[in-house]
Structure formats: C-alpha cells, structure tokens
Amino acid sequence: MTLATSTLPGEAEAPTATMAKKALRRQRIAETFCAWSLAGPALILLVALFFLPVFAVFVIALTDWQFGSSSLSVVGLANFNEVMKDEGFRASLINTLIYVAVVVPGTIVLGLAIALLIESGKSCRAFYRAIHFLPFMATLTAMAIAWEAFLHPTIGLVNQTLVSLGLPTANWLRDESTVLPALAVIGIWQNLGYAMVLFLAGLKSIPQDLYDAADIDGADLWLDRLRTVTLPMLGPVTMFVFIVIALRAFETFDTVQILTQGGPGHASEMLMYTLYRESFQYLRTGYGASVAVVFLFIVVTLTLIQARVMDKRVHYQ
Numbered sequence: 001m002t003l004a005t006s007t008l009p010g011e012a013e014a015p016t017a018t019m020a021k022k023a024l025r026r027q028r029i030a031e032t033f034c035a036w037s038l039a040g041p042a043l044i045l046l047v048a049l050f051f052l053p054v055f056a057v058f059v060i061a062l063t064d065w066q067f068g069s070s071s072l073s074v075v076g077l078a079n080f081n082e083v084m085k086d087e088g089f090r091a092s093l094i095n096t097l098i099y100v101a102v103v104v105p106g107t108i109v110l111g112l113a114i115a116l117l118i119e120s121g122k123s124c125r126a127f128y129r130a131i132h133f134l135p136f137m138a139t140l141t142a143m144a145i146a147w148e149a150f151l152h153p154t155i156g157l158v159n160q161t162l163v164s165l166g167l168p169t170a171n172w173l174r175d176e177s178t179v180l181p182a183l184a185v186i187g188i189w190q191n192l193g194y195a196m197v198l199f200l201a202g203l204k205s206i207p208q209d210l211y212d213a214a215d216i217d218g219a220d221l222w223l224d225r226l227r228t229v230t231l232p233m234l235g236p237v238t239m240f241v242f243i244v245i246a247l248r249a250f251e252t253f254d255t256v257q258i259l260t261q262g263g264p265g266h267a268s269e270m271l272m273y274t275l276y277r278e279s280f281q282y283l284r285t286g287y288g289a290s291v292a293v294v295f296l297f298i299v300v301t302l303t304l305i306q307a308r309v310m311d312k313r314v315h316y317q
Contacts, residue, residue, distance in 0.1 A: 054296070061289035067279065072286070079290035089291065091266040092274040093298075095180060099270065100249040103187040107245050108238065110188065111195025116230075118196070119203045129200065133193035140190075144258040147186050148173070173259055176267040183268055186255055191248060195241050202237035206230065239310045243303060250299050271295045 061079055065072035083089050118128045135143065150157045151172040159169040172182040210229045214220075219228050231238075253272040256262060262269030262277070275295060279288030 057289045057292050060286055061293050063286045065286045067283045067285040079287050082287060083290050083294055088266055089274060092269040092271050095269055096250060096271045098180060099184055099187065099252065100246055102184040103191065103249045104242060104246050106188040107191045107195050108241055111192055112199050114196045115199035115203060119200060129197065132196050135190050136193040140254040141258060143190065144255050148259055151182060174264055176264050179260055179264065179268045183255055187249060187252060191245050195245060198237055198241050199234065202234045206233045242310060243306060246303065246306065247299065
C-alpha cells in the first residue's frame with residue numbers, strides 16, 4: 001500500500017522561482033557581456049585617441065617641456081598666466097571669434113539658399129549638388145593655392161575684374177584691413193557644399209502635407225511657406241550645421257599657414273596657428289599645450305551655449 005503525499009503550493013513554487021531568478025541573472029550577465037563586447041573596441045579607441053591625449057596635454061601644460069628636450073620641470077599655472085597676458089594670443093582669439101562670427105552665419109544662409117534653389121529646380125539637380133559640394137572635397141592645400149592666385153594683387157582674377165569695372169583694387173592677403181575678410185570668404189566657400197547637402201537632406205524629409213496645409217491657411221507665397229513650414233522643420237538640421245561649421249571654423253589652420261602665416265602682423269593669426277607656432281616653431285611645447293587647453297575650454301563653452309540657445313528654438317518631430 002502506497003501512501004500518497006501532498007505538497008503545499010508554496011513548496012512547489014519555491015524551486016521554480018529560484019530557477020527563474022537564476023535564469024534571469026544569467027540572461028542579464030550575458031546581455032551585459034554582449035553589450036561590453038560590442039562597445040568595448042570603440043571605447044578603447046575613444047580612450048586611446050581622445051581622453052589620453054587630452055590628459056597628456058593637460059599634464060604638459062603644467063610643465064616647461066620643450067619639444068625634443070629630455071628634461072622638464074613642473075611650473076604649475078605659470079603657462080596659463082603667460083597666455084592670459086600674451087597680446088599675440090589675445091589678437092589670435094579676437095581674430096578667431098570674428099572669423100567664426102562671419103563664416104558660420106554666412107555658410108548657413110548661403111547653404112540654405114542654394115539648397116532651396118536646387119530643390120526648386122526641375123532638372124540637373126545632381127549636377128548642381130556635385131558642383132557645390134566639390135569645394136568641401138577638394139584638397140585644402142590645392143584650394144589655398146588657387147585662392148592665392150585669384151587674390152594676387154596684380155594678376156589675380158579678383159583685381160582684374162575690379163579693374164575692368166573701374167573699381168579700386170586691394171592687396172587682399174597683405175593688407176591688415178582685408179586679410180581677415182578674405183580668409184572668411186574662403187572659409188564660407190570651403191564649407192558651403194557641406195551645409196548645402198545637409199539642408200537638401202532636411203528639405204527632403206519635410207512632408208508635403210505641411211505645405212498643402214499652409215496653402216489652405218493662406219500661406220501661398222514662398223516667403224510665408226519658408227517662414228511657417230520650412231525653417232521650423234529645418235530646426236534640427238540647422239542646429240547640427242551650426243555646431244559643425246562652428247567647430248570647423250575654430251579649427252581653421254591650413255589656409256592661414258599657406259596664405260598668410262598669421263600676417264601681416266597678427267591680423268590673420270588664428271588660435272590653431274598660434275598653437276602650431278608656439279609648439280613646433282618656437283618649440284615651447286608646455287606653453288603651446290596651455291594654449292591648447294584654453295582653446296579647448298573656449299570651444300567647448302561656446303558650443304554648449306550655442307546648443308542650449310538653439311535647442312530652445314528647435315522643433316523636433
């Protein structure tokens with residue numbers, strides 16, 4: 001005779017709950033391992049190529065190390081005090097801010113205008129996109145040499161055109177009053193194609209229903225459609241273009257190095273050229289590192305301010 005045994009509901013559920021918890025824990029461990037396996041290589045590269053060099057620059061900025069020297073000594077904040085008192089640094093900072101203030105809005109306005117013209121056309125859109133995007137893809141050295149020929153004081157195309165029109169000419173790259181505007185025009189021309197392509201992508205993403213609704217509401221003029229539909233819908237693209245072009249403008253170096261070497265005087269000297277000159281021409285690497293730290297602080301601060309101010313005016317879908 002076999003006696004039947006009965007189990008309480010809680011006794012049967014307890015092992016099942018324990019097994020479920022173990023399975024859930026194993027699943028979480030597997031997911032965590034998979035996530036770190038995928039993100040690990042990128043994280044290692046980010047640390048090796050960004051955070052470690054930035055940390056090294058901060059450390060070098062606290063020393064008097066000269067490039068190629070085998071010895072150094074810690075000087076604390078002396079390099080930063082010298083940067084704040086350096087008239088050349090202040091001149092390059094002012095020049096950079098003026099350059100950015102001209103290049104960024106000029107690139108955005110012209111890039112959007114060209115994108116609107118191309119989008120409104122009926123034919124040859126691919127050709128026009130390629131033509132306007134070529135400056136962005138061109139080699140910076142070749143581009144700068146071409147502009148040097150265009151702006152030559154005697155045989156340059158710009159002055160020859162002005163002479164034919166009976167207008168006064170200028171030595172664009174050797175006059176303190178014209179060198180910075182000339183570099184700003186080159187900067188706008190260089191970044192124009194990139195901004196245009198991004199705006200074209202943004203225009204493609206705007207639903208046609210919004211324009212139809214604007215027509216029904218009486219906004220049938222192109223200016224009304226631009227103000228009520230196009231510009232608000234392009235808010236995220238505009239903010240992205242603004243930040244990217246601003247960063248590229250702050251990093252301007254090639255055109256200054258090839259065309260002006262910061263001259264005449266300090267009229268065209270930019271922060272990146274000051275950093276290069278102090279670190280690799282004068283071999284004052286510690287001082288150059290302090291310039292790099294100040295430059296990084298300024299760029300990050302202005303970028304965060306731009307993002308905060310513009311984000312309040314952006315309408316996300």
